[in-house]
Amino acid sequence: MDKADYEAxxxxxxxxxxxxxxxxxxxxxxxxxxxxxxxxxxxxxxxYVSQQLRLLREAGVICDQKQGQNVFxxxxxxxxxxxxxAFMGPVDGSTYEHHEIVAACVCPKCAxxxxxxxx
Amino acid sequence: MDKADYEAxxxxxxxxxxxxxxxxxxxxxxxxxxxxxxxxxxxxxxxYVSQQLRLLREAGVICDQKQGQNVFxxxxxxxxxxxxxAFMGPVDGSTYEHHEIVAACVCPKCAxxxxxxxx
DNA sequence: CTGATAAATGCAGAACTTTGCATATATTTA
DNA sequence: TAAATATATGCAAAGTTCTGCATTTATCAG
Numbered sequence: 001m002d003k004a005d006y007e008a009x010x011x012x013x014x015x016x017x018x019x020x021x022x023x024x025x026x027x028x029x030x031x032x033x034x035x036x037x038x039x040x041x042x043x044x045x046x047x048y049v050s051q052q053l054r055l056l057r058e059a060g061v062i063c064d065q066k067q068g069q070n071v072f073x074x075x076x077x078x079x080x081x082x083x084x085x086a087f088m089g090p091v092d093g094s095t096y097e098h099h100e101i102v103a104a105c106v107c108p109k110c111a112x113x114x115x116x117x118x119x
Numbered sequence: 120m121d122k123a124d125y126e127a128x129x130x131x132x133x134x135x136x137x138x139x140x141x142x143x144x145x146x147x148x149x150x151x152x153x154x155x156x157x158x159x160x161x162x163x164x165x166x167y168v169s170q171q172l173r174l175l176r177e178a179g180v181i182c183d184q185k186q187g188q189n190v191f192x193x194x195x196x197x198x199x200x201x202x203x204x205a206f207m208g209p210v211d212g213s214t215y216e217h218h219e220i221v222a223a224c225v226c227p228k229c230a231x232x233x234x235x236x237x238x
Numbered sequence: 239c240t241g242a243t244a245a246a247t248g249c250a251g252a253a254c255t256t257t258g259c260a261t262a263t264a265t266t267t268a
Numbered sequence: 269t270a271a272a273t274a275t276a277t278g279c280a281a282a283g284t285t286c287t288g289c290a291t292t293t294a295t296c297a298g
Contacts, residue, residue, distance in 0.1 A: 001142075001145060001207055003138070006138040006139075006141045006142050006145075007138045009138075009141055009206055009207070010135075010136050010137050010138045010140075010141055013132055013135055013136035013141075013206075014133075014136040014285095016129075016132055016136075017129050017132035017133040017135075017136045018129050018285095018286090019122070019125040019126045019128075019129045020125075021129075022125045022128055022129055022132075023120075023125050026120060026125075034244085034245095035244070035245060035246095036243095036244070036245090044287095045287095045288075045289085046244080046245070046246095047245090047246080047247080047287095047288080047289075047290090047291095048286095048287070048288075048289095049245090050244095050245060050246055050247080051246085051247085051286090051287085053245095053246095054246075054247085055285095066245095066294095066295095068244095068295080068296080069243065069244055069245090069294090069295060069296060070244065070245085071244075071245060071246090082205060083202075083205055083206075086201060086202055086205050087128055087132075087202075088120055088128070133255095137255095137256090153274085153275095154274070154275060154276095155273095155274070155275090163257095164257095164258075164259085165274080165275070165276095166257095166258080166259075166260090166261095166275090166276080166277085167256095167257070167258075168275095169274095169275060169276055169277085170256090170257080170276085170277085172275095172276095173276075173277085174255095185264095185265095185275095187265080187266080187274095188264090188265060188266060188273065188274055188275090189274065189275085190274075190275060190276090
């Protein structure tokens with residue numbers, strides 16, 4: 001490791017070292033989510049959420065993919081995925097708050113979860 | 120993980136997310152060192168080094184142990200030790216710069232390395 | 239084309255970190 | 269006790285990050 005390596009590493013760690021960003025990553029490491037879900041999850045205004053996402057995107061930690069009206073984000077750095085497991089434990093396939101969060105959402109991902117209107 | 124967990128995690132990551140502190144930890148994860156060695160290693164003034172050490176100490180990442188005139192620091196959080204391996208790879212027992220650094224040092228650790236004066 | 243919705247961007251003030259420097263403390267040696 | 273050495277602390281200026289808010293862009297549905 002030379003000076004540049006320590007700097008690159010510290011830059012990536014700085015991107016992670018923030019409570020709301022860790023919370024975002026804890027969701028994104030399970031499955032991709034659109035901004036509207038993260039907004040609901042954090043209970044913060046949309047520009048705030050987009051800003052944290054931008055920072056993570058510019059640090060190369062997450063990637064975005066547009067899908068219709070929505071933008072889906074995922075953790076795209078496999079090394080960071082491994083770090084997140086080390087920080088927070090491996091993902092448990094069990095009780096995931098996702099379904100609560102998105103009950104009211106109509107983005108392509110949620111639509112199938114919402115029961116048909118008057119069935 | 121609740122809000123407080125994300126905050127505690129981010130506080131510890133903030134302590135690590137700094138190039139000189141990572142460099143210090145990369146040395147300390149191998150073996151304990153006194154401040155004078157770290158000063159020689161970084162080539163930074165002593166108060167600067169002590170300040171980074173204080174920050175790491177207050178974050179609970181390293182511990183100090185006084186030994187005569189010197190203070191030896193080591194990584195005392197086993198979880199952080201594992202993180203450091205994940206960030207920088209496991210320690211290789213091979214060429215370690217320790218011996219170069221301390222050639223001119225007379226602290227208890229180094230004294231045995233220095234050849235007797237006019238043998 | 240218009241209006242609605244999803245997301246991104248820009249900016250400014252507050253808060254926090256970083257770093258350099260002067261000084262303090264504590265231990266040892268003479 | 270005095271001088272020397274190792275380390276810690278306090279403080280202030282410069283730099284960076286954080287957050288809230290106003291605005292912009294892009295896409296989709298009518």
